[in-house]
Amino acid sequence: MQKITVLGAGTMGHGIAQNYALAGFSVALYDLKTEYLSKALSLINTNLTLLVQEERIDSARKEEALNRITVTTDLKEAVGDTDFITETIIEVLDAKHQLYRQLDELVPEEVIIASNTSTFSLEQLTKSMKNSKRFIITHFFNPAQLVPLVEIVKRDETPEKVVDQTVALMKKIGKEPVVLQRDIPGFIANRLQAALVREAFHLLEEGVADAKSIDLALTAGPGFRWAFIGPLETADYGGLDIWKSVVENLAPELSQAEKVPSFINEKISQGKLGTKAGEGIYNYSETLVEKALEKRDRNFIRLGEIKGK
Numbered sequence: 001m002q003k004i005t006v007l008g009a010g011t012m013g014h015g016i017a018q019n020y021a022l023a024g025f026s027v028a029l030y031d032l033k034t035e036y037l038s039k040a041l042s043l044i045n046t047n048l049t050l051l052v053q054e055e056r057i058d059s060a061r062k063e064e065a066l067n068r069i070t071v072t073t074d075l076k077e078a079v080g081d082t083d084f085i086t087e088t089i090i091e092v093l094d095a096k097h098q099l100y101r102q103l104d105e106l107v108p109e110e111v112i113i114a115s116n117t118s119t120f121s122l123e124q125l126t127k128s129m130k131n132s133k134r135f136i137i138t139h140f141f142n143p144a145q146l147v148p149l150v151e152i153v154k155r156d157e158t159p160e161k162v163v164d165q166t167v168a169l170m171k172k173i174g175k176e177p178v179v180l181q182r183d184i185p186g187f188i189a190n191r192l193q194a195a196l197v198r199e200a201f202h203l204l205e206e207g208v209a210d211a212k213s214i215d216l217a218l219t220a221g222p223g224f225r226w227a228f229i230g231p232l233e234t235a236d237y238g239g240l241d242i243w244k245s246v247v248e249n250l251a252p253e254l255s256q257a258e259k260v261p262s263f264i265n266e267k268i269s270q271g272k273l274g275t276k277a278g279e280g281i282y283n284y285s286e287t288l289v290e291k292a293l294e295k296r297d298r299n300f301i302r303l304g305e306i307k308g309k
C-alpha cells in the first residue's frame with residue numbers, strides 16, 4: 001500500500017491523516033470545503049510541532065509528513081489510485097450511505113473502505129451496498145494522532161484478507177488494533193467508558209464529592225494503572241475471590257440509570273456543553289481550553305513514549 005485516502009478532515013480526520021503521513025504513506029485528505037482542509041492542515045502542523053518539541057520526531061520528519069499530505073474537495077481525485085480508504089465524515093447514516101454509493105462507482109472492489117463510525121454497526125453501514133464485503137470499521141480514539149487504540153469491527157461475511165490487511169496497516173502506523181468478534185453497539189472501549197461515566201455522573205448528582213475529587217479519584221487511582229494493566233488483569237492481581245465479593249457487594253449499589261441525570265440535561269439546555277462552550281461540569285476560559293489541550297497532548301506524547309508508541 002502506498003496511497004491512503006481519508007474522507008472527512010474534522011476532529012478525527014486530521015489526526016488519522018497525520019498517522020498515515022508520519023508512517024510514510026501518501027495521503028489524500030478530502031472534505032467538502034477548502035476552509036475545512038486548511039484548518040485540518042494547520043492542526044496537523046501544530047500537532048507535529050508538538051512532537052518535534054517533545055523530541056519524538058525531528059523537523060525533517062515533520063516536513064516530510066506534511067509534504068505527503070495533499071488536500072482536495074474532489075472525491076474522484078481523492079480516491080484515484082488509492083490503496084485504502086478511511087471514512088470519517090459526520091455521524092449521519094444517510095450521508096455515509098450517499099458517500100459509499102459514490103465510492104462503489106469510483107473505487108475498484110479490492111480497495112478496503114474503513115469507517116471510523118462510533119455508533120453505527122457494520123451491518124447498518126453496509127446495508128444495500130453493492131460490495132459490502134470490502135467494508136470494515138476502524139474506530140480510532142480522540143486525539144487520533146496520539147491514542148494507540150483502534151477497534152476493528154468485522155462481520156461474518158468479511159473476508160479474512162480484509163481483516164488481516166487492516167490489522168497490518170494499523171500496526172504499520174503504530175496503532176494497537178483490537179479486533180472484535182461481534183458487531184455490537186459501542187464496541188468495547190466506549191461501553192467501558194460509558195459504564196464509568198454513568199457512575200461518575202451518579203456520584204456527582206448524589207453529592208458524594210465534587211467534580212474535581214471524582215476525577216482525581218480516577219486519574220490518581222484506577223486510571224493511573226489502566227494505561228498498562230486493564231480491568232481483567234487487575235482482577236487477576238487482586239484475586240478473583242476478592243473481585244467476586246467486590247462485584248457482588250457493590251453491583252446493587254451502582255447506578256443502573258438508563259438516562260443521564262437531570263442536572264446534565266439542565267446544563268445542556270443552558271448551552272453548557274463543556275469545553276466547546278466555555279462551561280460544562282467545569283468552567284473554562286478560551287485560553288484555558290487551549291492550554292489544557294496542549295498539556296493533555298504533551299502528557300499523551302510522554303505516556304506514549306513510555307508505552308513505546
Ligand SMILES: NC(=O)c1ccc[n+]([C@@H]2O[C@H](COP(=O)([O-])OP(=O)(O)OC[C@H]3O[C@@H](n4cnc5c(N)ncnc54)[C@H](O)[C@@H]3O)[C@@H](O)[C@H]2O)c1
Pocket residue numbers: 007008009010011012013030031032033036088089090091095099116117118119139140141142
Ligand atoms: N469526535 C470523536 O471523539 C470521535 C471519536 C471516534 C470516532 N468518531 C467518529 O468519527 C467520524 C467523524 O467525527 P468527527 O468528530 O471528526 O466529526 P467532525 O464534525 O469534526 O468532522 C466531520 C467532517 O466531515 C466533513 N463531511 C461531512 N459530510 C461529508 C461528506 N459527505 N463528504 C466529505 N466530508 C464530509 C465535515 O465537513 C467535517 O469536516 C464520525 O463517524 C464520528 O462518529 C468521532
